[in-house]
Amino acid sequence: MTENPSLINRDYNYLLNFERKIGLGVSDTKQNARVMFKRHAGQNKRQRIDNTDARVTRVNKMFDSPNFALKRDNVLVISLPSGMSRSTQNKSGYDKKAGTYTWTVEWVPVNEDGRQLASFTSFRIKEDAILRDALSVTPLANAIGVDPESVEKDKIQFSIENVISMGKRSVIKLNPEETLAKALANKVVLEYPKFYVTFSPETWQEYMEEEKDAYGVDSDSESESDSDSSSSDSSSSDSDSDSSDSDAEAPEEASSKNPEPETLAPQSITGLSSSLASSDKDEEEGFSA
Known part of the structure; x- marks a missing residue:
């Protein structure tokens, strides 16, 4: 077999093509995996909730x-x-x-x-x-x-x-x-x-x-503001009358x-x-x- 150059050349080309296909397959698998994980990461990303909403x-x-x-x-x-x-x-x-x-x-x-x-x-x-x-x-x-x-x-x-x-x-x-x-x-x-x-x-x-x-976008905001103000005034009053008191999703x-x-x-x-x-x-x- 080694004395026939055409057979040697054929076997060489076969092995070369086989190696190339394996390389391409590995490359495609890695690329597809990257795309898939990137897509699912975006789909499953949760929106952050704003507590001031x-x-x-x-x-x-x-x-x-x-x-x-x-x-x-x-x-x-x-x-x-x-x-x-x-x-x-x-x-x-x-x-x-x-x-x-x-x-x-x-x-x-x-x-x-x-x-x-x-x-x-x-x-x-x-x-x-x-x-x-x-x-x-x-x-x-x-x-x-x-x-x-x-x-x-x-x-x-x-x-x-x-x-x-x-x-x-x-x-x-x-x-x-x-x-x-x-x-x-x-x-x-x-x-x-x-x-x-x-x-x-x-x-x-x-x-x-x-x-x-x-959804009370305006009224709730005003209510929260009034509540905070009232809480602040109450806290200040408590502090004046008894400095030993402490504050207690x-x-x-x-x-x-x-x-x-x-x-x-x-x-x-x-x-x-x-x-x-x-x-x-x-x-x-x-x-x-």
Whole structure:
């Protein structure tokens, strides 16, 4: 074999190509690993919560040390205890296959007299979906008792529940032409968004609030300032009287029973289970301010 130069040359080229393929394979594996880890590191990076955020102040006033986190466009998501139905239903998260963040959404139709109808839930709605297009017509038609073809989507109005309302029911009006991401930006949701679907601009008009008013952006800041001032004065007075004193955080749908009409008054996060379980009877009677 060694006396035939062509055979020697062929074997040499074979070994050379084999070595080159191994080198390229190792290089590609390293490159792919770097890209993959970089991508996942960015996706899992948590947004830092600002303790001066008025929404955080409201959440801490209403719930007893709840778990919450910022998602996507500054959406503050309050987490319920694991095992509760709303927590179990929540499928919101980054969809690797779709390459985008997806949301679970609860839709609550409201008829013209202000009564809530049977709600339904959509899963894995892409955040770049237009709000009006994200709403499925068939379950909506079933909820309001009409033929799907008779539903005029261009007349539908949307609002989002203010889950940290300190008094009467409060909702924030949304633009139906905006994307889901933009509609949810800077909002507060309990596990996942609850959207109210109305068919007239006048429906629930008395409950509509601007975002800054709904979340107490101005009033809470002033309240905190007054509280700090009062605390400072009290501390100063105590110091004068007794210097020895010291100072002491792809869309699928599932129907449900009529949605819960409670106003979410201040309560412990652990008390949510009983209020959610007793909501069915109240929903049939509708909401009264």
